Amino acid sequence: MSTVLFTGFLLLIGVFFGNRAQKKHIENMHHREKALSHIIVTNLKTLPSTGSEPILVTGSVVIAFDYFRRFIARIIMLIGGRITLYEDMLDRARREALLRLLEEAEAAGARQVHNVRFEFSRVGSSARGANVGGGAELLAYGTAVL
Amino acid sequence: MIQDAQSKGANAVVNVRFSTSAITQGASELYVYGTGVVLG
Numbered sequence: 001m002s003t004v005l006f007t008g009f010l011l012l013i014g015v016f017f018g019n020r021a022q023k024k025h026i027e028n029m030h031h032r033e034k035a036l037s038h039i040i041v042t043n044l045k046t047l048p049s050t051g052s053e054p055i056l057v058t059g060s061v062v063i064a065f066d067y068f069r070r071f072i073a074r075i076i077m078l079i080g081g082r083i084t085l086y087e088d089m090l091d092r093a094r095r096e097a098l099l100r101l102l103e104e105a106e107a108a109g110a111r112q113v114h115n116v117r118f119e120f121s122r123v124g125s126s127a128r129g130a131n132v133g134g135g136a137e138l139l140a141y142g143t144a145v146l
Numbered sequence: 147m148i149q150d151a152q153s154k155g156a157n158a159v160v161n162v163r164f165s166t167s168a169i170t171q172g173a174s175e176l177y178v179y180g181t182g183v184v185l186g
Contacts, residue, residue, distance in 0.1 A: 086175070
Protein backbone atom coordinates (compact mmCIF):
# COMPACT_ATOMS: atom_id res chain seq x y z
CA MET A 1 0.00 0.00 0.00
CA SER A 2 2.71 2.44 0.97
CA THR A 3 4.55 1.64 -2.28
CA VAL A 4 1.46 2.56 -4.29
CA LEU A 5 1.08 5.82 -2.39
CA PHE A 6 4.73 6.63 -2.86
CA THR A 7 4.49 5.94 -6.60
CA GLY A 8 1.42 8.16 -6.83
CA PHE A 9 3.24 10.88 -4.95
CA LEU A 10 6.21 10.72 -7.31
CA LEU A 11 3.87 10.82 -10.30
CA LEU A 12 2.16 13.95 -9.00
CA ILE A 13 5.48 15.64 -8.35
CA GLY A 14 6.61 14.71 -11.85
CA VAL A 15 3.46 16.12 -13.47
CA PHE A 16 3.43 19.30 -11.44
CA PHE A 17 7.05 20.31 -11.76
CA GLY A 18 7.37 18.94 -15.28
CA ASN A 19 4.48 21.03 -16.63
CA ARG A 20 5.48 24.16 -14.78
CA ALA A 21 9.06 23.96 -15.98
CA GLN A 22 7.93 23.24 -19.54
CA LYS A 23 5.67 26.28 -19.75
CA LYS A 24 8.33 28.57 -18.34
CA HIS A 25 11.00 27.15 -20.59
CA ILE A 26 9.00 27.47 -23.82
CA GLU A 27 8.20 31.09 -23.05
CA ASN A 28 11.84 31.80 -22.26
CA MET A 29 13.04 30.17 -25.49
CA HIS A 30 10.49 32.09 -27.53
CA HIS A 31 12.00 35.40 -26.40
CA ARG A 32 15.58 34.29 -26.97
CA GLU A 33 14.77 32.91 -30.41
CA LYS A 34 13.29 36.25 -31.40
CA ALA A 35 16.35 38.10 -30.13
CA LEU A 36 18.66 35.85 -32.16
CA SER A 37 16.54 35.59 -35.30
CA HIS A 38 18.92 37.82 -37.27
CA ILE A 39 21.54 35.04 -37.37
CA ILE A 40 21.27 32.77 -40.42
CA VAL A 41 21.37 29.08 -39.51
CA THR A 42 21.82 26.37 -42.15
CA ASN A 43 23.16 22.86 -42.35
CA LEU A 44 24.89 23.53 -45.66
CA LYS A 45 28.50 22.42 -45.93
CA THR A 46 29.69 25.22 -48.20
CA LEU A 47 30.61 28.43 -46.44
CA PRO A 48 30.02 31.80 -48.08
CA SER A 49 33.24 33.59 -49.01
CA THR A 50 33.01 36.35 -46.41
CA GLY A 51 36.75 36.32 -45.82
CA SER A 52 36.30 35.98 -42.07
CA GLU A 53 37.89 33.27 -39.98
CA PRO A 54 35.34 30.48 -39.40
CA ILE A 55 34.96 29.32 -35.80
CA LEU A 56 33.32 26.29 -34.24
CA VAL A 57 30.34 27.03 -32.03
CA THR A 58 28.57 24.48 -29.86
CA GLY A 59 25.55 24.24 -27.61
CA SER A 60 24.81 21.33 -25.34
CA VAL A 61 21.91 20.34 -23.11
CA VAL A 62 21.55 17.40 -20.74
CA ILE A 63 18.04 16.43 -19.76
CA ALA A 64 16.49 13.88 -17.44
CA PHE A 65 13.09 12.40 -18.10
CA ASP A 66 10.83 12.89 -15.11
CA TYR A 67 9.15 10.07 -13.28
CA PHE A 68 5.73 10.71 -14.83
CA ARG A 69 7.06 10.62 -18.39
CA ARG A 70 8.99 7.43 -17.76
CA PHE A 71 5.92 5.83 -16.23
CA ILE A 72 3.64 6.74 -19.15
CA ALA A 73 6.33 5.85 -21.71
CA ARG A 74 6.65 2.38 -20.25
CA ILE A 75 2.89 1.87 -20.63
CA ILE A 76 2.94 3.11 -24.25
CA MET A 77 5.84 0.78 -25.00
CA LEU A 78 3.59 -2.20 -24.27
CA ILE A 79 1.49 -1.48 -27.33
CA GLY A 80 3.84 0.79 -29.29
CA GLY A 81 3.21 4.15 -30.87
CA ARG A 82 4.29 7.74 -30.53
CA ILE A 83 5.53 8.85 -27.13
CA THR A 84 4.57 12.51 -27.37
CA LEU A 85 5.73 13.18 -23.82
CA TYR A 86 9.28 12.37 -24.89
CA GLU A 87 8.84 14.25 -28.16
CA ASP A 88 8.04 17.46 -26.27
CA MET A 89 11.04 17.00 -24.05
CA LEU A 90 13.49 16.28 -26.88
CA ASP A 91 12.14 19.14 -28.97
CA ARG A 92 12.69 21.54 -26.10
CA ALA A 93 16.19 20.23 -25.46
CA ARG A 94 17.11 20.56 -29.13
CA ARG A 95 15.81 24.12 -29.32
CA GLU A 96 17.72 24.99 -26.16
CA ALA A 97 20.93 23.45 -27.56
CA LEU A 98 20.54 25.48 -30.76
CA LEU A 99 19.90 28.61 -28.71
CA ARG A 100 23.09 28.08 -26.73
CA LEU A 101 24.94 27.61 -30.01
CA LEU A 102 23.44 30.85 -31.33
CA GLU A 103 24.32 32.72 -28.14
CA GLU A 104 27.91 31.60 -28.52
CA ALA A 105 27.87 32.72 -32.17
CA GLU A 106 26.36 36.06 -31.17
CA ALA A 107 29.04 36.56 -28.52
CA ALA A 108 31.68 35.93 -31.20
CA GLY A 109 30.02 38.52 -33.40
CA ALA A 110 28.98 36.03 -36.09
CA ARG A 111 26.06 36.67 -38.43
CA GLN A 112 25.79 33.22 -39.94
CA VAL A 113 26.19 29.65 -38.69
CA HIS A 114 26.60 26.89 -41.26
CA ASN A 115 26.85 23.12 -41.28
CA VAL A 116 24.84 22.87 -38.06
CA ARG A 117 24.35 19.31 -36.86
CA PHE A 118 22.62 17.70 -33.94
CA GLU A 119 24.02 14.85 -31.90
CA PHE A 120 22.20 12.74 -29.39
CA SER A 121 23.65 10.58 -26.67
CA ARG A 122 22.15 8.74 -23.77
CA VAL A 123 23.43 9.54 -20.32
CA GLY A 124 22.68 7.93 -17.00
CA SER A 125 21.81 4.56 -18.49
CA SER A 126 23.83 1.42 -17.96
CA ALA A 127 25.72 -0.07 -20.91
CA ARG A 128 23.08 -2.73 -21.42
CA GLY A 129 20.32 -0.16 -21.27
CA ALA A 130 18.82 -1.66 -18.14
CA ASN A 131 18.25 1.68 -16.47
CA VAL A 132 15.51 2.69 -18.87
CA GLY A 133 14.93 6.33 -19.72
CA GLY A 134 17.56 8.00 -17.54
CA GLY A 135 18.45 11.04 -19.58
CA ALA A 136 19.99 12.36 -22.73
CA GLU A 137 22.44 14.89 -24.01
CA LEU A 138 21.66 16.95 -27.08
CA LEU A 139 24.53 18.68 -28.75
CA ALA A 140 24.32 21.19 -31.58
CA TYR A 141 27.47 22.31 -33.37
CA GLY A 142 28.26 24.36 -36.40
CA THR A 143 30.64 26.76 -38.10
CA ALA A 144 30.12 30.44 -37.41
CA VAL A 145 31.24 33.12 -39.86
CA LEU A 146 30.86 36.87 -39.87
CA MET B 147 9.82 19.27 -41.44
CA ILE B 148 8.07 20.06 -44.75
CA GLN B 149 5.26 21.78 -42.86
CA ASP B 150 7.82 23.80 -40.93
CA ALA B 151 9.56 24.79 -44.19
CA GLN B 152 6.25 25.81 -45.74
CA SER B 153 5.29 27.90 -42.72
CA LYS B 154 8.61 29.76 -43.05
CA GLY B 155 8.00 30.49 -46.72
CA ALA B 156 10.53 28.05 -48.21
CA ASN B 157 9.71 26.11 -51.35
CA ALA B 158 12.60 23.66 -51.14
CA VAL B 159 14.60 21.89 -48.45
CA VAL B 160 18.20 20.97 -49.17
CA ASN B 161 20.80 18.85 -47.39
CA VAL B 162 18.15 16.85 -45.56
CA ARG B 163 19.50 14.55 -42.87
CA PHE B 164 17.83 11.76 -40.98
CA SER B 165 19.09 10.93 -37.53
CA THR B 166 17.91 8.26 -35.16
CA SER B 167 18.55 8.07 -31.47
CA ALA B 168 17.82 5.23 -29.10
CA ILE B 169 16.10 6.98 -26.21
CA THR B 170 15.50 3.85 -24.19
CA GLN B 171 15.40 0.17 -24.90
CA GLY B 172 12.36 -0.18 -27.15
CA ALA B 173 11.96 3.46 -28.09
CA SER B 174 13.78 5.47 -30.73
CA GLU B 175 13.48 8.98 -32.00
CA LEU B 176 13.59 9.82 -35.68
CA TYR B 177 14.67 13.34 -36.38
CA VAL B 178 14.84 14.96 -39.82
CA TYR B 179 16.38 18.34 -40.49
CA GLY B 180 17.49 20.36 -43.46
CA THR B 181 17.96 23.84 -44.81
CA GLY B 182 14.90 25.54 -46.22
CA VAL B 183 15.47 27.72 -49.25
CA VAL B 184 13.42 29.69 -51.77
CA LEU B 185 14.07 28.60 -55.34
CA GLY B 186 13.09 30.37 -58.52
